[in-house]
Amino acid sequence: MVKGSRAPPKLPSKQLAILAICRFAEPVALTSVFPYLPEMIESFGIEKKDVAKWAGITSAVFSLSQCLTAVVWGRASDMIGRKPTIMIGLTCTMISSLLWGMSTSLPMAIIARALSGGCNGNVGIIRTMVAEMVPEKELQPRAFSIMPLVWSLGSIFGPSFGGFFAKPVDNLPGLFGNSKFLARFPFALPNIVASVFFIVGISTGILFLKETLESRKYKTDYGLVLGERLKSLFKKKKPKQFRRHSGYDESAASLLRPTSADSSASKVFDDEWQSSKPVLPRPTMVEVFTRQSIINLMAYTFLALHSVAYDQLLPIFMHHPRQVPDSSNTSLPFKFSGGFGLGSGRIGTLFTMYGVCGCLIQFLIFPPVARRFGVLNCFKACGIAFPLICFATPYTALIQDSPTQQFAMFGIMLVKCFAVIFAFPCSVILLTNSAASLRILGTLNGFAVSISAVGRAIGPAMGGAAFTWGLERGYVITPWWLLGIISAVGAIPIWYLVEMDGFSKTNADDAEDSDFEDDRLPQIAEDEEERAILNGDESMKPSSEEDALLTVNGSDSGADSRPLSIPPRRMSSPIGLRGGSVGPGGSRRLSNGLGHSNVGHGTGGSSFH
DSSP: OOTTOOOOOOOOHHHHHHHHHHHHHHHHHHHTHHHHHHHHHHHTTOOHHHHHHHHHHHHHHHHHHHHHHHHHHHHHHHHHOHHHHHHHHHHHHHHHHHHHHTOOSHHHHHHHHHHHHHHOOHHHHHHHHHHHHOOOGGGHHHHTTHHHHHHHHHHHHHHHHHHHHSSHHHHOHHHHTTOHHHHHOTTSHHHHHHHHHHHHHHHHHHHHOOOOOTTTTTSOOHHHHHHHHHHHHHSOOOOOOOOOOOSOOHHHHHTTOOOHHHHHHHHHHHHHHHHHSOOOOOOOHHHHOOHHHHHHHHHHHHHHHHHHHHHHHHHHHHHSOOOOOOTTTOBTTTBBOOOOOOOHHHHHHHHHHHHHHHHHIIIIIHHHHHHHHOHHHHHHHHHHHHHHHHHHGGGGGGOOSHHHHHHHHHHHHHHHHHHHHHHHHHHHHHHHHTSSOGGGHHHHHHHHHHHHHHHHHHHHHHHHHHHHHHHHHTBTHHHHHHHHHHHHHHTGGGGGOOOOOTTHHHHHHHHHHHHHHHHHHHHHHHHHHHHHHHTTOGGGOOOHHHHHHHOOTTOOOOOOSOOOOOOOOBOOOTTSOTTOEESGGGOEEOOSBSSEETTEESOOTTOOO
C-alpha cells in the first residue's frame, strides 16, 4: 500500500449480523399483535364501536412507558455498556410479551403493554451501536438500513404468527383443540412463539456480540470467552507443522515466543493503560440539543406519530364490518362509513405481504437510491407522500368488490411501505450526523426514543378516538384526514434540515494524524534518549537491539527543537504482539500508546523497561 493511503472502509458485517439477530425478536413480537388486536379487545367485552378507542389507548400506554424510560436506558448504556443494556431489555421485553398474551381483562392488558413499553428501550441503544460500528458517512445508508430491514423481516413473520396462532383452539382444533391452557389464554401462542426468537437473540448476543462503548470495550467479556470456546469445539484442529532446524538465532525467536510472564505483563499493562485513560465528562444538554438535532427530533416525532397511528388503525379499519353505500349513509366526498369485514387470518396475510415488500425495498432499493439522490432529498419526498397516503386510504371502503378492495388497499400499503422504509433510516442518519460527537450518541438516541414515544402515544390515542367519533357520525374519513393534516405539518421541519458530514471527516483526520505520528516516532525516540544522555542519565542510552528497533527507514538524525508531547492514542505494537512486549519474559516493553508510558505520562512509544 502506498504510504499515507488508507484502505477503503468496510462494514463490520459479522457484528451487524449478530446485532440483527438480537433485534429480530422485537418486531416479531410487536407486529404479531396487529392481526388479532381487534378480536382481543372484543374478547374483553368491549363493543365494536369502542374497539378503536381502546386499541389506541393500549398503544398509547406502551409508548408513554417507553417515553418515561428511554432516556434512563440510554444513560444506562453510557454507564454499563451497550451490550448488557440490550440483553437486559430483550429479557424484560420477552417476559412482558408473555404477560400480554395471557391477559384476560382490559386492565391486565393495559398493564402488560405498559411494562412492555417500559422495557423496550433498545431502539436508541441499537442505533447508537450501529453508529459506533460505522462512523463513515459513505457506509451509513447501508448500515442504518439493516435494522429497518430486520423490522421488515419481523413484519413478515410477526403478522403471520399473530394471524395463524391466535385463538388456536378455534382455528386449529386438530392441533390444539384439547389444550386447556390455550383455551383459557387464546392469544398466548403467538407470544410463546415470539419468545423462542427472543431466547435465540439473547443467547447469540451474550456469546458473540462485542461491546462498542469506548470505556467498556476493553473489559473482559465472559460471554465472548464462552462463545469462543464453543466455536472452538466445532472448528477442525489443524495438524501441527514441524519445520526443519535452520540456523536462525534462538534469541531472536525468543522475542516472538509468548511466555506466561509476558502474558501477565501484558495484562498488567492493559489494566494500567485503561486506568490512565481520561474519564470523559457526561454529555451536557447544550451538547445534545443543537439546532439541527432539535429540528431532527421534531421531524422524527411527527413521523413516529402519524406512521404508528396509521399502522394501529389499519387492522381495525379492515376488521370493521362492511357497509353498502346508499343515500341514507353516504354523501360524497366526505360522509361514508364501513370497513372491509376481514378476519385476523386475512389481515395477517396482507401484513405479511407488506413485510415481504418492505424487505425487498429495504435491501435492494433504499441504499442505491439514498446514495444517488441523498438522504435529505429522500426524506423530503417521503414528507410529501405521507399526506397523500392518509387522504386516499378511507376511500377504499367505497369499493364493493372484496378482492378489488383488498388489491386497492394493498397498493396504498405498498406506497406507504416505500415512504416508511425510506423515511425512518433517513431520519436516523440525519439525527446521528447532527450529533457533536460519538460520545453523546447514547444520550441523544435515548432522548430521540423518549421524545418520539410521545408522538407514538398521542398518535394511536388520537387516531382511535377520532375513529370512534367518526363511526358514530358516519364519517370514516375523520382519523385518516386527521393523520393527513398532521403528516403535512410534520413535513415542514424537514425543509429546515441540513445534511451534515457526520464523523467520517474527523476519522480521516485522525488517521492522517496517526500516520504523521508514526513517521515521527523514531526521531522523537532518539531526541528523548540524546537529551537524557546529555543530562547524565546513562540508563537511557540505547543498546544495539534498541538501535535496531528504533532506527526505522534509515532515520538517524539528531535532536531538534520539535515538541515531544503527543496526544494520547492507542497504536498497535510494531512487532505484532499485544502489549508490545520485547525480550524474553517480557523484560523489555514497548508501550502501545504514544501519550502514555508504562510508568505514567511521557513519550510512551519510545519507552523501554
